[in-house]
Amino acid sequence: MNSIRHKIRKVFVTTAVVLACGVVRAESPATAISTVDQRIVKIFGSGGLKGLYGYSSGFLVSAEGHIVTVWSHVLDEKTVKVILHDGRRFDAVVVGAEPALDLAVLKIDGDEFPHFQLDDSVAAVPGTRVWAFSNMFKVAAGDEPVSVMHGVIAARTNLTARRGVFETPYSGPVYVIDAITNNPGSGGGVVTTRTGELVAMIGKELRNAQSNTWINYAIPIGEIRTAVGEIITGKFTPKTTRPSDDGQPAKPRNYSAFDFGLVLVPDVIVRTPAFVDSLLDDSAAAQAGIKPNDLVLFVNDELIQSCRAFDEALGKLEAGDRLKLVLRRGNGLITVELPVPKKKP
Numbered sequence: 001m002n003s004i005r006h007k008i009r010k011v012f013v014t015t016a017v018v019l020a021c022g023v024v025r026a027e028s029p030a031t032a033i034s035t036v037d038q039r040i041v042k043i044f045g046s047g048g049l050k051g052l053y054g055y056s057s058g059f060l061v062s063a064e065g066h067i068v069t070v071w072s073h074v075l076d077e078k079t080v081k082v083i084l085h086d087g088r089r090f091d092a093v094v095v096g097a098e099p100a101l102d103l104a105v106l107k108i109d110g111d112e113f114p115h116f117q118l119d120d121s122v123a124a125v126p127g128t129r130v131w132a133f134s135n136m137f138k139v140a141a142g143d144e145p146v147s148v149m150h151g152v153i154a155a156r157t158n159l160t161a162r163r164g165v166f167e168t169p170y171s172g173p174v175y176v177i178d179a180i181t182n183n184p185g186s187g188g189g190v191v192t193t194r195t196g197e198l199v200a201m202i203g204k205e206l207r208n209a210q211s212n213t214w215i216n217y218a219i220p221i222g223e224i225r226t227a228v229g230e231i232i233t234g235k236f237t238p239k240t241t242r243p244s245d246d247g248q249p250a251k252p253r254n255y256s257a258f259d260f261g262l263v264l265v266p267d268v269i270v271r272t273p274a275f276v277d278s279l280l281d282d283s284a285a286a287q288a289g290i291k292p293n294d295l296v297l298f299v300n301d302e303l304i305q306s307c308r309a310f311d312e313a314l315g316k317l318e319a320g321d322r323l324k325l326v327l328r329r330g331n332g333l334i335t336v337e338l339p340v341p342k343k344k345p
Contacts, residue, residue: 032196033131037145038085038114040189042135043092043106045080046073052331057134057146057189057202058082058106060115065090065108066232068224069188070204071097073328075104076273076295078305082108087143096231097303099326102170102203103224105231116190118228121198121221124175124191128153132181132218134189134202146189151179151216159206159217174217175200181216182206191218255314260323260338261285264296264307274310276327288336290327297333298326 043056058069067082074080075094082092090108097104124130132149140146155176175191182205189202200218207214230236257264261283265275274296279286296304299313300323317323321340326333 029194032192032194033148035114036131036133036190036192036196037148039116040085040133040135040146041067042083042138042140042146043067043069043074043080043188044083046076053138053184055135055138055185056187057136057185059133059188059190059201060113061118061228062115062232063112065110065113066095066115066228067092067106067108068201068228069104069106070102070201071099071104071297072187072204075106076305080106082106083140083142084113085143085145094303094305096236097298098224098227098231098236099298099301100170101172101224101227102219103201103227105228116198118198118221118225121225122193123220123222124153124156124193124199126153126155128199129194130177130191130199131194131196132177132179132186132189132191132202134181134183134186136183136186136189138185149179149181151177151181154178156220159203170203170219172219172223174203174219177216177218179216181218182214255317255340256311257314259314259341262290264310272307274304274307284338284341288338289334290325290336291329294327294329294334296325297328298324300324 039060041058041060043058045054052073054074056069056072056074058067060066061068079091079093082090090110092106092108095105095107129150129152132151133146135146153175156173157176159171159174177191181202184205186202187204190198191200191202192198198221200220201224202218205214206217227236261280262276262285263278263280265272265277276290276292276294276296278292279290296310298304299310302313304310304313317340319340319342323338323340325336325338327336
């Protein structure tokens with residue numbers, strides 16, 4: 001009788017811990033995997049160009065439907081499709097991004113979604129046994145569970161990597177994982193402990209810039225937690241918005257792409273992507289190595305989703321500022337900086 005009571009109590013305690021708001025910690029591996037899977041989403045968006053895949057992974061971080069994922073070409077669409085663990089489908093919009101962290105935050109409509117609490121994430125040390133959850137190779141397109149891989153944290157180090165021939169924007173701390181976790185579609189998935197506690201976000205497919213070998217890494221949640229919170233609460237401020245000396249917002253100077261030697265494709269629809277059509281000879285853009293067909297993704301860390309958004313971002317600049325552009329060229333990302341010239345009277 002005492003044995004039966006002990007087993008009943010053990011099941012009750014385990015269930016209570018698992019169902020705590022946003023907290024994932026389970027005694028049973030099967031329970032932990034099932035609980036984490038409910039917080040992972042499958043993301044489907046832009047793809048197909050030059051063999052780029054159109055899917056990735058993400059994870060819910062609020063009951064109201066905020067989703068964290070990596071910034072990638074998949075998010076180039078106005079809206080992307082998000083599929084939950086139970087097969088429900090939603091249209092999601094990008095509410096903010098931080099290119100320096102390879103981070104994007106999406107939003108779907110609804111409430112009471114199962115989610116991770118970022119404040120309850122844990123740090124890991126080399127030797128920690130972990131699980132990696134993601135929709136690698138698009139194994140799940142509906143209510144199927146995502147893939148789960150087991151591995152070990154091999155090291156914690158700063159990322160020195162590239163995609164193709166281009167350096168990655170993120171160069172902060174990462175966990176290097178002894179498992180093949182960074183596959184097509186894996187970016188934005190999660191690494192957890194064997195009891196389901198959130199540890200890190202899986203990064204994109206990258207090669208080590210020094211050894212030219214593919215690396216399996218994840219970004220610690222502690223590195224992105226603050227930025228995610230600021231984006232969700234609307235407190236995230238792009239670096240282009242600076243107060244003037246008297247404390248008032250800086251006045252736009254109406255810079256245009258031509259001031260930097262850029263000619264964009266014709267702006268024919270509201271969401272025309274900001275592709276570079278051509279460059280003026282001997283211009284700052286040409287000297288910086290920008291090329292036709294480059295796609296502008298960010299202006300001074302501000303997400304750019306159209307030609308019009310690019311024009312608006314340039315209008316915030318002041319003479320003497322630096323213009324930092326993150327561009328997509330083929331399969332990779334490049335970053336260039338241009339001086340903001342003085343406007344002619």
